[in-house]
Amino acid sequence: MQRNKLPGLISGMVTCDKEINDMKDKYDVAVYGLWYGNNYGSIITYYALTRVLESLNYTYAMIRNPLGREIDIDALNRSHPLKFARDRYEVTPLLPINRLSELNNNFSAFVLGSDQMWNYNLSRPYGQSYFFDFVADDKVKIAYATSFGKDKYIGPEDEKIRTDRNLHRFDGISVRDDFSQRICKDEFGISAELLSDPVFLCPVEKYNELIAEASDFKVEGDYIFAYILDPNEKIGASIQKIAEETQKKVIVVFNESGDKESFRERLKISSELVSYELDPTVNEWLYLYKNSQYVLTDSFHGTCFSIIFQKPFVVMKNVGRGGARFPFLLGELGLLDRMIEKPEDFVSKFNEAGFNVNIDYTSVNEVILEKRKESIAWLKNHLDKALYNSRTVNKVVDEKNCSGCGACQEVCPKDAINLKYNNEGFLVPEIDSEKCVKCGICLKKCTSENPVYKNEAKPKCYAMMASDEIREISSSGGMFTVAAKYVIEQGGYVAGAAYEQDYKVEHIIINNIGDLWRLRGSKYMQSYAAKVYPEIKKLLKDGKMVLFTGMPCQVAGLYSYLGQEYANLYTIDLLCHGITSSKVFEKYHNDVLGAKKLNRLEFKQKTPWGWHAGINAYFTDGTTYQKPLESDMYFIAYLKSISKNTTCGKCVSNKLPRQGDLTIGDFWGIPKYDEEMSDLKGTSVVLVNNKKAEEFFEKLKSGMKKVREEPLEVAIRGNHIIKGPYRLHKNREEFFEYFDRMDFTSLTKGCYYNQIYKYYKQELDKKLPENYHEYYYLAEAAARYSNGRKIVTWIQSRKFEEILKKYFGLEVAFSIAKSETKVDNEKVFPVSKIKDGSSDFYIVAFDPKNAADTYALLEQYGYNNLQDFICRYHKPIVINEFDLSKGRYSDAYGNTIEGYTGIIKKIVFRGCNNHIIIGDKVTGSSNMSFDLLAGTYIEIEKECRFNGENRFITKSYSGKSEVIIRRGCRLTNALYRIVSAGQILINEECTFETNLELHANAGKKIIIGRDSMFSHDIDLWAGDGHTIFDVSTGKNINSASEKQPSHRNAIIIGEHVWVGKGAFIMHGTNIGNGSIVGAKSVVKGQFPNNCSIGGNPAKIVRRDCAWARDSVTENPKSCGKDEYFALTSSAKAPISGKKVLVIGGTRFMGVQLVKQLIALGNDVYIATRGRKKDAFGIDVNRIVMDVSNRESVYKALKGKYFDVVFDNLAYCSNYVDNVLNAISCGRYIQLSSVEAYKDKKIDLREEDFDPKTNPMKLVDTTAGYVVGKRQAEGVLYQKYNHINGVTVRIPYVTKTDRLYYYCQHIVKHIPMSIDDVARGFTFIRDTEVGKFLPWIAAQNYSGPINLASEGYITIDTIIKYIENRVGERAIIDVEKGDKSPFHEYNETSFSMNMSKAKQLGYTTSNINEWFWDLLDRYIERALKEK
Secondary structure (H helix, E strand, O other): OOOOOOOOOOOOOOOOOOHHHHOOOOEEEEEEOOOOOOOHHHHHHHHHHHHHHHHOOOOEEEOOOOOOOOOOHHHHHHOHHHHHHHOOOOEOOOOOHHHHHHHHHOEEEEEEOOEOOOOHHHHHHHOOHHHOOOOOOOOEEEEEEEOOOOOOOOOOHHHHHHHHHHHOOOOEEEEOOHHHHHHHHHHHOOOOEEOOOHHHOOOHHHHHHHHHHOOOOOOOOOEEEEEEOOOOHHHHHHHHHHHHHHOOEEEEEEOOOOOHHHHHHHHOOOOOOEEEOOOOOHHHHHHHHHOOOEEEEOOHHHHHHHHHOOOOEEEEOOHHHOOOHHHHHHHHHOOHHHEEOOOOHHHHHHHOOHHHOOOOHHHHHHHHHHHHHHHHHHHHHHHHHHHHHHHOOHHHHHOOOOOOOOHHHHHOOOOOEEEEEOOOOOEEEEEOOOOOOOOOHHHHHOOOOOOOOOOOOOOEEEEEEOOHHHHHOOOOOOHHHHHHHHHHHOOOEEEEEEEOOOOOEEEEEEOOHHHHHHOOOEOOOOEEOHHHHHHHHHHHHOOOOEEEEEOHHHHHHHHHHHOOOOOOEEEEEEOOOOOOOHHHHHHHHHHOOOOOOEEEEEEEEOOOOOOOOEEEEEEOOOOEEEEEHHHOHHHHHHHOOOOOOHHHHHOOOOOOOOOOOEEEEEOOOHHHHOHHHOOOOOOEEEEEOOHHHHHHHHHHHHHOOEEEEOOHHHHHHHOHHHOOOOOOOOOHHHHHHOOOOOOHHHHHHHHHOOOHHHHHHHHHHHHOOHHHHHHHHHHHHHHHHOOOOEEEEEOOOHHHHHHHHHHHOOOEEEEEEOOOEEEOOEEEEEHHHHOOOOOOEEEEEOOOOOHHHHHHHHHHOOOOEOOOEEEOOOOOEEEEEEEHHHOOEEOOOOOEEEEOOOEEEEEEEOOOOOEEEEOOOOEOHHHEEEEEOOOEEEEEOOOOEEEEEEEEEEEOOOOOEEEEEOOOOEEEEEEEEEEOOEEEEEOOOOEEOOOEEEEEEOOOEEEEOOOOEEOOOEEEEEOOOOOOEEOOOOEEOOOOHHHOOHHHOEEEEOOOOEEOOOOEEEOOEEEOOOOEEOOOOEEOOEEOOOEEEEEOOEEEEEEOOOOOOOOOOOOHHHHOOHHHOOOOOOOOOOOOOOEEEEEOOOOHHHHHHHHHHHHOOOEEEEEEOOOOOOOOHHHEEEEEOOOOOHHHHHHHHOOOEEEEEEEOOOOOHHHHHHHHHHOEEEEEEEEEEHHHOOOOOOOEOHHHOOOOOOOOOOOOHHHOHHHHHHHHHHHHHHOOOOOOEEEEEEOEEHHHOHHHHHHHHHHOOOOEEOOOOOOEEOEEOHHHHHHHHHHHHHOOOOEEEEOOOEOOEEHHHHHHHHHHHHOOOOOEOOOOOEEOOOHHHOOOOOOEOOHHHHHOOOOOOEHHHOHHHHHHHHHHHHHHHO
16 A cells, blocks of 8 residues: 655656655655665565565655665666666655655654665665664664675674664664574674565565566577576586577576676577577566576575476575575575585586476475564564554654543544553553554544644633632632533533542533532643543533533544534633643652642632632641642642643644633733733633634623623733643653652752752662762663673672662672682682673673773673673763753763753763753853763852853762852853862852862862952962872871861862962961952961961961952942951861761751851761751751660761761750760860850850759750750760860840741730830841851860850830831730740840950851841731731
8 A cells, every 4th residue: 555656756857855855745664775776686575575565554665775866767767676666666865875864754664675785895885874873763673684695794893883883773673594693693782583585475476466567578488597697607508508408498687787798798608599588677587487497596586586486496506695595595495405506516406307306395385484474473563663653643652742632542443542641640542452453543533643723813812700709719710610600500511620539630521510619620630531522422412512621632632532513512721831640749749748648639729829829738637738839849840841741842732723612711910901800819811712602602791790801912921821832841851750769849849940960869868878879870770771681790899789789689690800810709700701791791890990991892792882881980971062951961870961051062971970060040151161080069050150261170080079169150261170089169259360270189178268259370279189108107198188187188268368360279278258368379378367468488468457349449348248357366267178967957047057067168967857858958968866866866876977066956965965975076066055044144154154063964855945955065064074065055046036926916916925025135146156156166165155146135125116117006915915935934134245255256246237137027027917
């Protein structure tokens, strides 16, 4: 069965540049091969193959020879292949090899024909096109009965590598001879099927039909037929002798190509019994076979047709034309005795029995028929995928274009289609291949493939509001309820989406207003709509009025199923942002809603959110979950098009003209255009899409509170989805790829913020230490690619083995090395054990030093990268001009690149576990290049700017290399280089002029504080780059970072530091905030804040100085923060580059402390119970423990060492005892409270409570907060007095909402119970606590110390300030009022003396500098809530 001929079909002069664009027809199969060859065997081989394709009901076309020329009529008439093709084939336009890929648009499958297509001598001019290098990955690629022609692969090594790569892309490979099967297996690791040559697949009747076409060709009398490809004198002598001895006429035919007269002369035959047919057609050539009495040949296909026509024959093995195939064919058919090796043996073989040779063709035909059946089945099975793609809705599913409307399921005449949920949870058709007859009805009815538009492109537009009662329970303006109510009142039926018991969504049909609640409200999940189509059809035929409401694709699906118009059917399509799946909701339910049993679910509910709406989930345990849309994870994933169906981004139904009679949705933007049509309770937009809809809409108006026609453009402005679908988020595919590997919140945030790795790493951290992650990626790749093969490691790795077994359930079979050895008493085999074993083994190679040799040897052994082996240090992966806007990069080695927009100039990955994250609004990414070895993490935060070339280079085989550049930095011509692990941290708003070099080597760090300014030509070297030894001891004295004092392992530059031109700064340097480094200074050492340093070596040249970025200014405020304009202090800078533990770092001042520690470049661990998610991402390490449980703490902390421990949860002595009993640390900083003082008073001093003398006992929190805090201090200084500890006592922290009590009660006129408004207190900000703790940890101080803002504020002052700001009076009612936040402690007035902190060099804040601004924010919040 063939369609109309292609534009490029051979006829007259062929013009092809234009015609490839005109090829609009779609075909099942493209046949590529030597169908045009000047060889009768080639011609008839492809004729036979195409007859089989036709018998299987495939449409096809032949790919024209890409090395050919345009064909004119004269050439056509001289060419048997082209004349034969003209009448039988459709042929593609003439395309050069480099344009063959254009054919992917027209074919579903590509079949490489039979013959010696993979004989390198023949395929070489065609490049890799005979290995389908031009065919797209999503197209079916099949080789049918192809041959290498010779019994070994003869191509060069580089060509073999390309051949190997392309062969592995095939969906099915079959060969026609055993040596080609062996080559596939031994050379390329491919199991090829052994099938019949195509000429045996075609029944003899087809050949007889061709012969019948040559009705004017006759040969009188009996004759012997000699078909000779390579004539010579010896063959001629044999032919003549047989002719003379039998006195039989011999007709000789040569190969179609070549000089026939020359061929004739080579035979040197003089007998008149021998005649020649020098130019027979294919039909005449077949005639000569069929009517001959005997056949002599040196042709493979000559042999085949001798067998097909059941003739006695002798064949000479033609070594020059693939000699190995002759004995294989004849041996398989039991005819090996019909083959000779030498020309002179023609006579002796003929004379053995003459014309009476006994060939058992009954047995031969049994073999042929069995092989034919097997071969056709193989071809059919492998092409079925393509056929389903081209003729059934499988095509739509494979193209990810299925909306799940279900029309195909309902129209299938064979009941062969069922809607199923795919692995993303969306409905797609599944075809039963046993039932399917490939009739094509499903594809014809598919609304994605064949959309129908019958409505107006510019419909009338209305704003509509139903009654307040209806709108209160509706998602929008109540239009659906008005329409549904009307239809039911007319005795009609309404179909719409409803929740089922498991909160999946399905369409149901109702005819009772009492059931309308089930259909009302947005569902935001795909509904199974097709199940109601047949019932709707029945109702319509019975004359019932039906209203169907659904997504545009579902309305289109219903119309497609019905196939005709019904006057009693009304449809409403919803303005659709796309749809997500019930599987996505199920994950959200489990991860966000805690898998609690739902009693009621309300998406886009107005209460309490208003028209903008939110989600309300009501659980059977009486609890609720409520979030506005913009902060709920489900809606973020939905509204940002992260979790939607793939077809939603290209939906052909969700556009103008619309699908339904009416289209309804929210009329966003109407308040700005027409205030009378908006009262913020919900307004519907209604599009009236046709005349029938106008009549229907008029009938509905009586049920509306307000309705007014509005310009369509206004509706579109507020709801672009009217015109067409929203584009899917670029990380949509990643959302589903990581779906089962991350919790819902992390997954959504990772996709939305283009930081999937940061969130995925947190999941990996729960399983494994960070230094094991690369082994996890390698194990994951081995599990994915090994496909049942034994996994072998090149160099033994216990870490890898453990991970492979624990997380993937696989084991390493054995290990190999260059030569046999033993490791841990286990035999390590020589690498030769795996030679030629790619079908049995999957190799994981770990050797970093000999990676190139490993690659070369494995490839020499027949292994393919990734498919058969993976190297920890692989061949460089080079990525040029990577466009971040198009999506994320990831590979099997665990390397990733992600970000917002911009094009990165170049990335080179040389190993595993490298990650690049580029933030939002980063400019100049085209100036960045990355060359990364392994274990690298690079993050550029938002709004950074890169000018000139910026190169990031890491060379670390082990350990972590990290470059983090915080937001708002500007860098020009910079080199960031890390060797043997290290860290570079640049904090916010730093600026760098040209030629900056940052080197962090051997585990050392460079930490630059915020708002620092660097001039030109500056070098920072943390680490020397080479090793220095002490000759007397032989020890490394400069680069073994773990053995160096911590102050020598880093360059620490404080905040707001100005570094002059040409400065050279070395590790072991710490420069305090606000300082200035002179030009060409060579800096090493510790320098305080607000000083100027210079010289070689650099020294302090001035103290008590500050600087501003302004060229000229008289205003010290221009320096920035108040702390940048300060006297030089003798205090040490806050701790940087330390390993620190924060116990309780997810609330209030704990959050501020962790942020500060991160900014200072510390290696931060936080210990919590793991119940509350933190916002620190991969910037921290996490330890899960319960400080109240001694065993839990011991298990979590035993054996661990930290430079500093910050304990924010020191609520009682038991807690502190649990921690200090388990841990080792250099410093322990305990957060205490003003409550530790027994007697509150003005000017509290540390000596007023001495924890060293207060009787100590172990208590838990039941002892109360005051006792607990005192005893927490006591256990530190009495039981653990050997620990270098500090206790920081703080007053009230303002971010705990205590101040909000006064604002809220005064604004809302709520009485307050305050017995003494004259009481006064001091306060502290959470941010100041966060800054003080790292600072005090660096000072040479131990014992209790106060931290408070200086100053004192009374309750009366606070109340009066609020009264004046809001114009309301406070209501004080001691008996009945709400208790004040300070009531429970029976607080008296107090303040805290800060002299100790000042003596240490700390600059305290004054309460009036910040308190009133904070109170204003609380007042604003209270007024807003009112």
